Amino acid sequence: MKKFSEIELWKDVSPEEWKNWKWQLSHCINTLEELEKTITISDAEAYGIKEATKELKMRISPHIALMMANGNHEDTLRKQFIPSYNEVKTSNVYGLYDDVNDDDGYSPVKGLVHRYPTKVLIFPSNFCGCYCRYCFRRKLKRDVEDCLKQADYDNIFKYLREHPAINEVIFSGGDPLVVDDDILKYVLSKLSEIDSIKIVRFHTRMIITIPYRITQDFVDMLNIYKKRFALYMVIHIDTLRELSEESKEAVCRLVDNGIMCFASCPLLHGINDDEAVLQSLWNGLVENKVKPYYLFQSDPVQGLGHFLVPLSRGLEITRNLYDNMSGLAMPLYCFNVPDGGGHILISYPxxxxxxxxxxxxxxxxxxxxxxxxxxxxxxxx
Ligand code: SF4
Known part of the structure:
Protein backbone atom coordinates (compact mmCIF):
# COMPACT_ATOMS: atom_id res chain seq x y z
CA MET A 1 0.00 0.00 0.00
CA LYS A 2 1.37 3.38 -1.04
CA LYS A 3 1.37 6.12 1.56
CA PHE A 4 0.42 9.65 0.56
CA SER A 5 3.97 10.87 1.24
CA GLU A 6 5.28 8.47 -1.46
CA ILE A 7 3.23 10.27 -4.12
CA GLU A 8 4.88 13.11 -6.00
CA LEU A 9 2.02 15.58 -5.52
CA TRP A 10 1.95 15.23 -1.72
CA LYS A 11 5.58 14.56 -0.85
CA ASP A 12 5.80 17.72 1.26
CA VAL A 13 2.43 17.33 3.01
CA SER A 14 2.48 16.66 6.76
CA PRO A 15 0.30 13.94 8.39
CA GLU A 16 -1.55 16.72 10.26
CA GLU A 17 -2.42 18.48 7.01
CA TRP A 18 -3.47 15.21 5.37
CA LYS A 19 -5.93 14.42 8.17
CA ASN A 20 -7.36 17.94 8.20
CA TRP A 21 -10.64 17.97 6.26
CA LYS A 22 -10.24 21.60 5.29
CA TRP A 23 -6.81 20.88 3.83
CA GLN A 24 -8.32 17.95 1.88
CA LEU A 25 -11.19 20.11 0.62
CA SER A 26 -8.89 22.91 -0.51
CA HIS A 27 -6.41 20.53 -2.19
CA CYS A 28 -8.80 18.55 -4.35
CA ILE A 29 -7.48 17.60 -7.77
CA ASN A 30 -9.04 19.65 -10.57
CA THR A 31 -6.65 19.22 -13.48
CA LEU A 32 -5.23 16.43 -15.62
CA GLU A 33 -1.70 17.60 -14.76
CA GLU A 34 -2.32 17.17 -11.01
CA LEU A 35 -4.08 13.84 -11.47
CA GLU A 36 -1.13 12.51 -13.51
CA LYS A 37 1.08 13.16 -10.50
CA THR A 38 -0.99 10.64 -8.51
CA ILE A 39 -2.09 7.91 -10.94
CA THR A 40 -1.35 6.74 -14.50
CA ILE A 41 -3.86 8.13 -16.95
CA SER A 42 -4.56 6.50 -20.34
CA ASP A 43 -4.88 8.59 -23.53
CA ALA A 44 -8.64 7.88 -23.61
CA GLU A 45 -9.02 9.08 -20.01
CA ALA A 46 -6.97 12.19 -20.75
CA TYR A 47 -9.23 13.00 -23.71
CA GLY A 48 -12.34 12.36 -21.57
CA ILE A 49 -11.05 14.71 -18.88
CA LYS A 50 -10.38 17.43 -21.45
CA GLU A 51 -13.82 17.20 -23.05
CA ALA A 52 -16.16 16.24 -20.18
CA THR A 53 -14.89 18.92 -17.79
CA LYS A 54 -16.32 21.56 -20.14
CA GLU A 55 -19.71 20.54 -18.68
CA LEU A 56 -18.86 19.37 -15.11
CA LYS A 57 -15.49 20.14 -13.62
CA MET A 58 -13.34 17.41 -12.15
CA ARG A 59 -12.90 17.37 -8.41
CA ILE A 60 -11.20 14.43 -6.68
CA SER A 61 -10.21 14.63 -3.02
CA PRO A 62 -6.66 13.61 -2.09
CA HIS A 63 -8.17 10.80 0.05
CA ILE A 64 -9.97 9.29 -2.97
CA ALA A 65 -6.99 9.88 -5.29
CA LEU A 66 -4.77 7.95 -2.87
CA MET A 67 -7.27 5.09 -2.88
CA MET A 68 -7.12 5.12 -6.70
CA ALA A 69 -3.32 5.09 -6.56
CA ASN A 70 -3.61 1.90 -4.55
CA GLY A 71 -6.06 0.32 -7.01
CA ASN A 72 -5.67 -1.02 -10.53
CA HIS A 73 -6.83 0.36 -13.86
CA GLU A 74 -10.17 -1.51 -13.58
CA ASP A 75 -10.93 0.08 -10.22
CA THR A 76 -14.55 1.27 -10.13
CA LEU A 77 -13.36 4.41 -8.30
CA ARG A 78 -11.92 5.58 -11.62
CA LYS A 79 -15.32 5.26 -13.34
CA GLN A 80 -16.95 7.10 -10.47
CA PHE A 81 -14.66 10.12 -10.38
CA ILE A 82 -12.59 10.43 -13.58
CA PRO A 83 -14.46 12.37 -16.31
CA SER A 84 -15.27 10.28 -19.38
CA TYR A 85 -16.01 11.13 -23.00
CA ASN A 86 -19.24 9.09 -22.61
CA GLU A 87 -20.61 12.10 -20.71
CA VAL A 88 -20.25 14.18 -23.86
CA LYS A 89 -21.69 11.43 -26.07
CA THR A 90 -24.85 11.21 -23.93
CA SER A 91 -25.30 14.89 -23.20
CA ASN A 92 -27.94 15.62 -25.82
CA VAL A 93 -30.03 12.49 -26.02
CA TYR A 94 -33.79 12.24 -26.56
CA GLY A 95 -35.44 10.81 -23.43
CA LEU A 96 -32.86 12.15 -20.98
CA TYR A 97 -33.60 15.15 -18.75
CA ASP A 98 -31.63 18.20 -17.63
CA ASP A 99 -33.39 18.35 -14.26
CA VAL A 100 -35.19 15.07 -13.70
CA ASN A 101 -36.49 16.15 -10.28
CA ASP A 102 -37.57 19.63 -11.40
CA ASP A 103 -35.92 21.05 -8.25
CA ASP A 104 -36.33 24.60 -9.56
CA GLY A 105 -40.06 24.08 -10.01
CA TYR A 106 -40.46 23.20 -6.34
CA SER A 107 -38.16 25.83 -4.87
CA PRO A 108 -40.20 28.62 -3.25
CA VAL A 109 -37.08 30.26 -1.77
CA LYS A 110 -33.41 30.00 -2.71
CA GLY A 111 -31.72 26.89 -1.30
CA LEU A 112 -34.95 25.06 -0.36
CA VAL A 113 -37.01 22.48 -2.27
CA HIS A 114 -40.51 21.66 -1.01
CA ARG A 115 -41.80 18.65 -2.97
CA TYR A 116 -43.54 16.55 -0.28
CA PRO A 117 -46.06 17.76 2.31
CA THR A 118 -44.02 17.21 5.48
CA LYS A 119 -40.38 17.46 4.44
CA VAL A 120 -38.06 19.87 2.64
CA LEU A 121 -34.57 19.75 1.19
CA ILE A 122 -32.08 22.48 2.07
CA PHE A 123 -28.93 22.89 -0.05
CA PRO A 124 -26.30 24.70 2.07
CA SER A 125 -23.74 24.58 -0.76
CA ASN A 126 -23.46 23.81 -4.47
CA PHE A 127 -20.24 21.81 -4.21
CA CYS A 128 -18.95 18.52 -2.84
CA GLY A 129 -15.79 16.74 -1.64
CA CYS A 130 -15.59 15.01 -5.03
CA TYR A 131 -17.73 15.32 -8.12
CA CYS A 132 -19.28 11.95 -8.94
CA ARG A 133 -19.53 11.67 -12.70
CA TYR A 134 -23.09 10.31 -12.41
CA CYS A 135 -24.43 13.16 -10.29
CA PHE A 136 -28.09 13.66 -11.19
CA ARG A 137 -27.68 17.31 -10.19
CA ARG A 138 -25.16 17.86 -12.98
CA LYS A 139 -26.92 21.02 -13.94
CA LEU A 140 -25.77 22.67 -10.69
CA LYS A 141 -23.24 25.21 -11.84
CA ARG A 142 -20.09 24.48 -9.89
CA ASP A 143 -17.67 26.77 -11.68
CA VAL A 144 -18.11 29.12 -8.77
CA GLU A 145 -18.38 27.19 -5.53
CA ASP A 146 -21.01 28.83 -3.44
CA CYS A 147 -22.77 28.52 -0.08
CA LEU A 148 -26.03 29.96 1.21
CA LYS A 149 -25.76 33.37 2.86
CA GLN A 150 -27.34 34.65 6.06
CA ALA A 151 -30.17 36.34 4.11
CA ASP A 152 -30.92 33.04 2.28
CA TYR A 153 -31.16 31.19 5.59
CA ASP A 154 -33.40 33.90 7.02
CA ASN A 155 -35.82 33.39 4.09
CA ILE A 156 -35.71 29.62 4.63
CA PHE A 157 -36.45 29.90 8.37
CA LYS A 158 -39.34 32.28 7.61
CA TYR A 159 -40.76 29.78 5.08
CA LEU A 160 -40.51 26.92 7.60
CA ARG A 161 -42.24 28.99 10.29
CA GLU A 162 -45.05 29.76 7.83
CA HIS A 163 -45.47 26.07 6.92
CA PRO A 164 -45.87 24.18 10.21
CA ALA A 165 -46.88 20.96 8.41
CA ILE A 166 -43.17 20.54 7.58
CA ASN A 167 -41.59 18.46 10.33
CA GLU A 168 -38.48 17.16 8.57
CA VAL A 169 -35.47 18.97 7.11
CA ILE A 170 -33.02 17.14 4.84
CA PHE A 171 -29.68 18.82 4.23
CA SER A 172 -28.50 17.76 0.80
CA GLY A 173 -26.50 19.36 -1.94
CA GLY A 174 -23.89 19.80 -3.14
CA ASP A 175 -22.68 18.25 0.07
CA PRO A 176 -23.88 19.90 3.29
CA LEU A 177 -20.75 18.80 5.15
CA VAL A 178 -18.44 21.01 3.08
CA VAL A 179 -19.86 23.81 5.22
CA ASP A 180 -18.03 24.88 8.39
CA ASP A 181 -19.21 23.75 11.80
CA ASP A 182 -20.00 27.28 12.98
CA ILE A 183 -22.46 27.79 10.09
CA LEU A 184 -24.08 24.38 10.61
CA LYS A 185 -24.33 25.15 14.31
CA TYR A 186 -26.05 28.46 13.58
CA VAL A 187 -28.52 26.75 11.20
CA LEU A 188 -29.29 23.92 13.63
CA SER A 189 -29.74 26.39 16.45
CA LYS A 190 -32.23 28.45 14.39
CA LEU A 191 -34.09 25.31 13.30
CA SER A 192 -34.31 24.24 16.95
CA GLU A 193 -36.37 27.40 17.59
CA ILE A 194 -39.02 26.25 15.08
CA ASP A 195 -41.30 23.94 17.08
CA SER A 196 -42.65 22.02 14.07
CA ILE A 197 -39.20 20.72 13.02
CA LYS A 198 -38.73 17.31 14.64
CA ILE A 199 -36.41 15.44 12.29
CA VAL A 200 -33.11 16.49 10.69
CA ARG A 201 -31.21 14.43 8.13
CA PHE A 202 -27.83 15.05 6.56
CA HIS A 203 -27.34 13.42 3.16
CA THR A 204 -23.59 13.34 2.61
CA ARG A 205 -20.81 11.69 0.65
CA MET A 206 -18.06 13.38 2.70
CA ILE A 207 -17.80 10.33 4.99
CA ILE A 208 -16.55 8.51 1.89
CA THR A 209 -14.74 11.29 0.00
CA ILE A 210 -13.17 13.16 2.95
CA PRO A 211 -13.82 11.05 6.06
CA TYR A 212 -11.68 13.37 8.19
CA ARG A 213 -14.72 15.69 8.13
CA ILE A 214 -16.23 13.73 11.03
CA THR A 215 -14.18 15.38 13.76
CA GLN A 216 -14.90 15.10 17.45
CA ASP A 217 -15.90 18.80 17.41
CA PHE A 218 -18.48 18.10 14.70
CA VAL A 219 -19.87 15.14 16.62
CA ASP A 220 -19.95 17.17 19.85
CA MET A 221 -22.04 19.78 18.00
CA LEU A 222 -24.45 17.10 16.75
CA ASN A 223 -24.67 15.77 20.29
CA ILE A 224 -26.16 19.09 21.41
CA TYR A 225 -28.87 19.07 18.74
CA LYS A 226 -29.69 15.37 18.82
CA LYS A 227 -31.41 16.17 22.14
CA ARG A 228 -33.75 18.49 20.23
CA PHE A 229 -34.24 16.61 16.93
CA ALA A 230 -34.18 13.04 15.72
CA LEU A 231 -30.87 13.33 13.86
CA TYR A 232 -29.88 10.98 11.03
CA MET A 233 -26.85 10.72 8.76
CA VAL A 234 -27.47 9.23 5.30
CA ILE A 235 -24.24 8.24 3.59
CA HIS A 236 -23.99 8.03 -0.19
CA ILE A 237 -21.87 4.94 -0.97
CA ASP A 238 -22.10 2.84 -4.15
CA THR A 239 -19.63 -0.02 -3.55
CA LEU A 240 -17.90 -1.49 -0.52
CA ARG A 241 -14.60 -0.52 -2.21
CA GLU A 242 -15.28 3.07 -1.12
CA LEU A 243 -15.48 2.20 2.59
CA SER A 244 -11.89 2.92 3.67
CA GLU A 245 -10.59 2.37 7.21
CA GLU A 246 -10.88 6.14 7.69
CA SER A 247 -14.53 6.05 6.59
CA LYS A 248 -15.19 3.18 9.01
CA GLU A 249 -13.65 5.25 11.81
CA ALA A 250 -15.89 8.20 10.87
CA VAL A 251 -18.97 5.98 10.97
CA CYS A 252 -17.87 4.53 14.33
CA ARG A 253 -17.48 8.02 15.77
CA LEU A 254 -21.03 8.89 14.74
CA VAL A 255 -22.59 5.62 15.85
CA ASP A 256 -20.74 5.58 19.17
CA ASN A 257 -22.19 9.02 19.82
CA GLY A 258 -25.73 7.88 19.13
CA ILE A 259 -26.10 9.32 15.59
CA MET A 260 -27.97 6.80 13.48
CA CYS A 261 -26.39 6.09 10.10
CA PHE A 262 -28.17 5.01 6.93
CA ALA A 263 -26.88 4.56 3.38
CA SER A 264 -28.19 5.15 -0.10
CA CYS A 265 -26.88 4.75 -3.64
CA PRO A 266 -27.95 4.93 -7.26
CA LEU A 267 -27.88 1.79 -9.40
CA LEU A 268 -25.02 2.42 -11.83
CA HIS A 269 -24.02 0.48 -14.93
CA GLY A 270 -20.45 -0.82 -14.68
CA ILE A 271 -20.18 0.10 -11.01
CA ASN A 272 -22.77 -1.71 -8.93
CA ASP A 273 -25.33 -3.27 -11.32
CA ASP A 274 -24.30 -6.69 -10.11
CA GLU A 275 -25.80 -8.89 -7.40
CA ALA A 276 -22.45 -9.78 -5.80
CA VAL A 277 -21.32 -6.13 -5.64
CA LEU A 278 -24.53 -4.94 -3.99
CA GLN A 279 -24.69 -7.93 -1.66
CA SER A 280 -21.20 -7.22 -0.36
CA LEU A 281 -21.99 -3.49 -0.06
CA TRP A 282 -25.17 -3.97 1.94
CA ASN A 283 -23.82 -6.75 4.15
CA GLY A 284 -20.63 -4.73 4.74
CA LEU A 285 -22.67 -1.68 5.72
CA VAL A 286 -24.79 -3.63 8.19
CA GLU A 287 -21.63 -5.14 9.70
CA ASN A 288 -20.41 -1.56 10.18
CA LYS A 289 -23.69 -0.51 11.82
CA VAL A 290 -25.06 1.37 8.82
CA LYS A 291 -28.56 0.48 7.63
CA PRO A 292 -28.98 0.39 3.81
CA TYR A 293 -31.88 2.74 3.18
CA TYR A 294 -32.42 3.49 -0.52
CA LEU A 295 -31.29 2.00 -3.82
CA PHE A 296 -32.27 4.49 -6.52
CA GLN A 297 -33.02 3.44 -10.06
CA SER A 298 -30.51 5.34 -12.23
CA ASP A 299 -31.85 8.77 -13.14
CA PRO A 300 -32.33 9.46 -16.87
CA VAL A 301 -30.23 12.62 -16.92
CA GLN A 302 -28.33 14.17 -19.84
CA GLY A 303 -24.68 13.11 -19.76
CA LEU A 304 -25.36 9.97 -17.70
CA GLY A 305 -26.57 7.63 -20.44
CA HIS A 306 -23.61 5.27 -19.98
CA PHE A 307 -24.52 4.75 -16.30
CA LEU A 308 -28.17 3.82 -16.93
CA VAL A 309 -29.38 0.35 -15.92
CA PRO A 310 -32.67 -0.88 -17.46
CA LEU A 311 -35.55 -0.99 -14.98
CA SER A 312 -36.07 -4.68 -15.83
CA ARG A 313 -32.47 -5.42 -14.76
CA GLY A 314 -32.93 -3.41 -11.56
CA LEU A 315 -36.01 -5.47 -10.72
CA GLU A 316 -34.12 -8.67 -11.48
CA ILE A 317 -31.16 -7.67 -9.28
CA THR A 318 -33.30 -6.59 -6.36
CA ARG A 319 -35.45 -9.69 -6.56
CA ASN A 320 -32.40 -11.96 -6.61
CA LEU A 321 -31.00 -10.13 -3.59
CA TYR A 322 -34.17 -9.60 -1.60
CA ASP A 323 -34.90 -13.32 -1.85
CA ASN A 324 -31.55 -14.23 -0.31
CA MET A 325 -30.55 -11.51 2.13
CA SER A 326 -31.38 -10.51 5.67
CA GLY A 327 -34.16 -7.95 5.81
CA LEU A 328 -31.80 -5.72 7.78
CA ALA A 329 -29.50 -5.44 4.75
CA MET A 330 -32.18 -4.66 2.16
CA PRO A 331 -32.76 -1.05 1.11
CA LEU A 332 -35.94 0.23 -0.51
CA TYR A 333 -35.70 0.26 -4.31
CA CYS A 334 -36.96 3.61 -5.55
CA PHE A 335 -37.46 5.50 -8.75
CA ASN A 336 -37.59 9.27 -9.17
CA VAL A 337 -40.55 9.78 -11.47
CA PRO A 338 -39.27 12.19 -14.17
CA ASP A 339 -40.55 15.77 -14.34
CA GLY A 340 -40.56 16.10 -10.57
CA GLY A 341 -43.04 13.26 -9.95
CA GLY A 342 -41.24 12.35 -6.72
CA HIS A 343 -40.02 9.00 -5.38
CA ILE A 344 -41.99 5.83 -5.85
CA LEU A 345 -41.15 2.42 -4.42
CA ILE A 346 -40.69 -0.33 -6.98
CA SER A 347 -40.40 -4.08 -6.51
CA TYR A 348 -40.91 -7.37 -8.24
CA PRO A 349 -44.65 -8.21 -7.97
S1 SF4 B 1 -21.63 13.89 -3.71
FE1 SF4 B 1 -23.78 13.80 -4.38
S2 SF4 B 1 -24.29 15.89 -5.02
FE2 SF4 B 1 -22.04 15.73 -4.95
S3 SF4 B 1 -21.40 15.16 -7.01
FE3 SF4 B 1 -21.64 13.25 -5.85
S4 SF4 B 1 -23.75 12.60 -6.29
FE4 SF4 B 1 -23.60 14.79 -6.85
Missing amino acids: YIKKVGEHDFELTNFEGKVTVYHEARFDEMDK
Missing part, protein backbone atom coordinates in the same frame (compact mmCIF):
# COMPACT_ATOMS: atom_id res chain seq x y z
CA TYR A 350 -44.57 -10.82 -5.20
CA ILE A 351 -48.30 -10.39 -4.77
CA LYS A 352 -51.02 -10.49 -7.42
CA LYS A 353 -54.72 -9.88 -6.79
CA VAL A 354 -56.75 -12.65 -8.47
CA GLY A 355 -60.18 -12.17 -6.85
CA GLU A 356 -61.97 -9.75 -4.56
CA HIS A 357 -60.23 -11.20 -1.50
CA ASP A 358 -57.84 -13.63 -3.18
CA PHE A 359 -54.17 -13.20 -3.89
CA GLU A 360 -51.34 -15.18 -5.44
CA LEU A 361 -48.19 -14.88 -3.32
CA THR A 362 -44.81 -15.81 -4.82
CA ASN A 363 -42.10 -16.72 -2.31
CA PHE A 364 -38.31 -16.57 -2.60
CA GLU A 365 -38.25 -20.08 -4.16
CA GLY A 366 -40.77 -19.08 -6.83
CA LYS A 367 -43.50 -21.16 -5.17
CA VAL A 368 -46.96 -19.64 -5.65
CA THR A 369 -49.50 -19.83 -2.82
CA VAL A 370 -53.11 -18.77 -3.31
CA TYR A 371 -54.21 -16.88 -0.24
CA HIS A 372 -57.80 -16.10 0.65
CA GLU A 373 -57.91 -13.11 2.97
CA ALA A 374 -60.03 -13.93 6.02
CA ARG A 375 -62.42 -11.10 6.88
CA PHE A 376 -63.82 -10.32 10.30
CA ASP A 377 -67.33 -9.64 8.94
CA GLU A 378 -67.47 -13.21 7.56
CA MET A 379 -66.17 -14.94 10.66
CA ASP A 380 -69.46 -15.49 12.52
CA LYS A 381 -71.19 -17.16 9.54
